Amino acid sequence: MSEVIVITSGKGGVGKTTTTANVGTGLAKEGKKVVLIDTDIGLRNLDVVMGLENRIVYNLVDVVEGNCRIKQAMIKDKKYPDLYLLPSAQTRDKSSVSPEQMKKVVDELKEEFDYILLDCPAGIEQGFQNAIAGADRALIVTTPEVSAIRDADRIIGLLEANDIHKIDLVINRIRMDMVKRGDMLSKDDVLDILAIDLIGVVPDDENIVVSTNQGEPLVGSDSMAGKAYMNICKRVMGQEVPFLDLDTKSFFEKLAGIFKK
Amino acid sequence: MGLFDSFFKKKNSADEARDRLKLLLVSDRSNCSPETMELIKNDIIKVISKYMEIDPQGLDIQITQNDEEHSGPALFANIPIREMKKKK
Numbered sequence: 001m002s003e004v005i006v007i008t009s010g011k012g013g014v015g016k017t018t019t020t021a022n023v024g025t026g027l028a029k030e031g032k033k034v035v036l037i038d039t040d041i042g043l044r045n046l047d048v049v050m051g052l053e054n055r056i057v058y059n060l061v062d063v064v065e066g067n068c069r070i071k072q073a074m075i076k077d078k079k080y081p082d083l084y085l086l087p088s089a090q091t092r093d094k095s096s097v098s099p100e101q102m103k104k105v106v107d108e109l110k111e112e113f114d115y116i117l118l119d120c121p122a123g124i125e126q127g128f129q130n131a132i133a134g135a136d137r138a139l140i141v142t143t144p145e146v147s148a149i150r151d152a153d154r155i156i157g158l159l160e161a162n163d164i165h166k167i168d169l170v171i172n173r174i175r176m177d178m179v180k181r182g183d184m185l186s187k188d189d190v191l192d193i194l195a196i197d198l199i200g201v202v203p204d205d206e207n208i209v210v211s212t213n214q215g216e217p218l219v220g221s222d223s224m225a226g227k228a229y230m231n232i233c234k235r236v237m238g239q240e241v242p243f244l245d246l247d248t249k250s251f252f253e254k255l256a257g258i259f260k261k
Numbered sequence: 262m263g264l265f266d267s268f269f270k271k272k273n274s275a276d277e278a279r280d281r282l283k284l285l286l287v288s289d290r291s292n293c294s295p296e297t298m299e300l301i302k303n304d305i306i307k308v309i310s311k312y313m314e315i316d317p318q319g320l321d322i323q324i325t326q327n328d329e330e331h332s333g334p335a336l337f338a339n340i341p342i343r344e345m346k347k348k349k
Contacts, residue, residue: 182273
């Protein structure tokens with residue numbers, strides 16, 4: 001049984017591409033056959049986050065227009081032989097692909113892969129419609145900020161209107177120190193407002209920037225974000241994994257806490 | 262939050278974000294602009310005033326999400342009555 005998952009957010013810059021790269025890589029790490037599709041035509045960047053930008057020959061638009069077979073456009077990952085990327089076109093615009101064409105591509109890939117991850121562009125226009133066309137379920141990425149949450153809520157409404165009802169939330173870039181100060185919405189605040197299922201909380205982690213610099217997703221590494229992304233992968237596969245304690249207090253802080261009581 | 266609190270305790274910014282978002286999303290979800298809400302409110306005052314004397318200042322209408330699942334948003338109106346009008 002293959003599953004098609006769209007990673008979307010409404011707002012730009014909240015971490016859709018990073019999430020796609022890490023969840024996809026994590027699923028491949030778990031032994032699944034995975035293909036990532038960058039649906040952001042004109043602004044491709046999943047290839048750089050995956051570190052595969054130098055290997056692109058054909059792209060999604062070539063496949064849709066029949067310039068190549070789907071196999072020719074797919075790029076095999078550096079580390080995981082069962083992980084592929086179908087890159088987007090850089091020099092075309094959103095109208096180069098229609099939702100029907102997108103669905104056809106996805107349906108063809110379903111025969112071969114366990115998971116098909118669609119990295120959705122920001123916004124709710126054509127690119128969004130393309131990305132959700134073939135999807136069975138959605139991961140919504142948001143940050144604990146008013147603008148991102150508002151957009152996430154709008155996206156939830158649009159997904160439901162398009163008959164996608166399995167929707168899970170990833171809260172990205174949370175900072176526990178700010179939550180404790182009362183200067184950032186907590187996980188529970190965000191859940192209370194959006195009222196959908198939570199599938200992961202990813203802390204704001206410098207290692208993400210480093211991993212993007214290197215073009216190597218950090219999922220499964222020892223960093224907090226690496227652990228959080230691995231847990232998301234397991235939950236995507238249906239496993240029950242407890243949520244991480246993101247409180248990164250030092251030993252002495254913890255000790256001080258005990259004496260305060 | 263009581264009157265005392267709102268005067269003397271500075272609300273932290275997360276609380277502020279939460280309150281703003283809750284209000285914002287209710288109107289986003291209902292596709293109902295504040296102007297439309299104002300029009301609805303005025304019409305309600307007009308209709309109810311035919312039958313009873315109400316306090317227009319105290320009138321409060323809101324679109325909220327129903328608690329039961331699968332039911333859509335609901336319009337709640339809180340209309341303080343001053344006096345029932347006597348039938349002439």
